Amino acid sequence: MNNDAGTHRHGGDRRRLRGAIAYLAMLVVVATVVIPLYFVLITSLKPRPDIYTQPVMWFPDEIIPDSYTTVFTAVPFWEYLRNSVFITAVLTVVQVVLGVLSAYALVFLRFPGRHAAFLFILASLMVPKEITVISNFALVAQLGWTNSFAGIIVPLAGVAFGAYLLRNHFMSLPGEVIEAARMDGTPPMKMLWRVVLPMSWPTVAAFTIITIVTEWNQYLWPFLIASNEKVAPLPVGLTLLQQAEGLTNWGPVMAGTVVTMLPILVAFLLLQKQMIKGLTAGAVKG
Missing domain, CATH: 1.10.3720.10 (MetI-like)
Known part of the structure; x- marks a missing residue:
């Protein structure tokens, strides 16, 4: 009985680990796609001086549609x-x-x-x-x-x-x-x-x-x-x-x-x- 319980517990731990790895991989893929799209969008809405500011302004103070x-x-x-x-x-x-x-x-x-x-x-x-x-x-x-x-x-x-x-x-x-x-x-x-x-x-x-x-x-x-x-x-x-x-x-x-x-x-x-x-x-x- 103890062996069966231990096997079941370890099996559940492996499933949770695989699930966590799968979610982490999904988050990496989503970030790889979303971050460049956000950068393109926010750059198109920045005033011209803010576009060349270093480091990059991910959340600019002013949003304008001039571009x-x-x-x-x-x-x-x-x-x-x-x-x-x-x-x-x-x-x-x-x-x-x-x-x-x-x-x-x-x-x-x-x-x-x-x-x-x-x-x-x-x-x-x-x-x-x-x-x-x-x-x-x-x-x-x-x-x-x-x-x-x-x-x-x-x-x-x-x-x-x-x-x-x-x-x-x-x-x-x-x-x-x-x-x-x-x-x-x-x-x-x-x-x-x-x-x-x-x-x-x-x-x-x-x-x-x-x-x-x-x-x-x-x-x-x-x-x-x-x-x-x-x-x-x-x-x-x-x-x-x-x-x-x-x-x-x-x-x-x-x-x-x-x-x-x-x-x-x-x-x-x-x-x-x-x-x-x-x-x-x-x-x-x-």
Whole structure:
């Protein structure tokens, strides 16, 4: 009896210790995310002299919105916002559609070279995008697409990650449902819309959210291609905002950062459950 009681007590102590470690790890992760966000927000609300005060003032005496006024007046902010919305919307639609169709073909259609095509997709995921920047830029310049939406959108429209993610999910779908649809003579596109997608909306939604966040924050490629405010997105506009001041005035830059990330932050907070459900659906079924 004493041994059982001691074992139970030690087991309870280990569970409490694991729980405490888990909570500590969670606090570290939350602090890692929240502290930089707070620093950006509070810097955007400081008077200019307080921004450069050493040590850093985490709780300034005065809060002013002047930096946000500068964001909307020093650069054509609304044009940059419009461009970002357009580029993100087009890329999201293109990548989701191509990702769904590519994954469906890789899983449910039989054609020569199917496995080689999937290996090629995996290989493309291992190549850093920076390696292809020079060749893509040369091609876009030869096509005359610099300072155009086509020059920004077309090179970013690849769907390797989406095809990989959705393929893995489609492979986890109940095989008996797919076979029943095939035995009923369901055409491929009808099976996609009536059978496969209704069981896959959480994963498709997760991929959509990931795509929106990724494309909204694209900087390097649009910065190389677009120097005109008629096509440049918000991240590039923030760079021009910094240059417009003549020197780095971090207040407007931080204010622009807050305004830029706010739509994505709100979207993520509203849709995070759907995203987590979609990313874990395949793992749970497996």
